[in-house]
Amino acid sequence: MNLFSNTMATIENGLNYSSLKQKVISQNIANEATPGYKAKDVSFKETLQTEVNRSVSAYRTDVRHYDFNIRNASTQGVVTRENVSYNENGNSVDVDNEMADLATNQIYYNALIDRMSGKFSSLQNVIRGGK
Structure with a gap:
């Protein structure tokens, strides 16, 4: 049975993307002072x-x-991100940009979680018989 016509799989893929983006942004912020690190x-x-x-x-x-x-x-x-250097040591991490990306990614993640929660609420409503 295909519940929600693949909606849950699509939301899961979006969550995987958001999780990967979170890891990459965190790695960039952690290496902000590393000489030669490319974001x-x-x-x-x-x-x-x-x-x-x-x-x-x-x-x-x-x-x-x-x-x-x-x-x-x-x-x-x-x-x-090649051919970009913000610091004199060759590092290309812009912390302000990374923090903005982090906030954007968090909003995206929360929207996906809200959508998934809504789908589960709908399913719970159907199981209870609309009560």
Whole structure:
């Protein structure tokens, strides 16, 4: 039986993305004073491309069609911000930017948790017979 028409799986994927982003932001903040450290980021585009490459296969009948077999996605969508340096020691961590990203990610995570809670409340309501 497919409860909620894959909504829970989608929310779970969003939570996994948010968790990975939280880890990367925390790692960046922890290495704020490390000489030569290059900040990392989680790219939704890279993550999406990885999933598309893994789950979608297509046959091209024309060269103008989109090629689904491009394999340029990085591991888990984590990318290093190269060619950027904010400090004289080569470090590319901007703590203000990281804290803003952390707050944005927390809001995203809370929205997903609220959505999941709503789905469970709906299921609980159905089980109780609408009482």
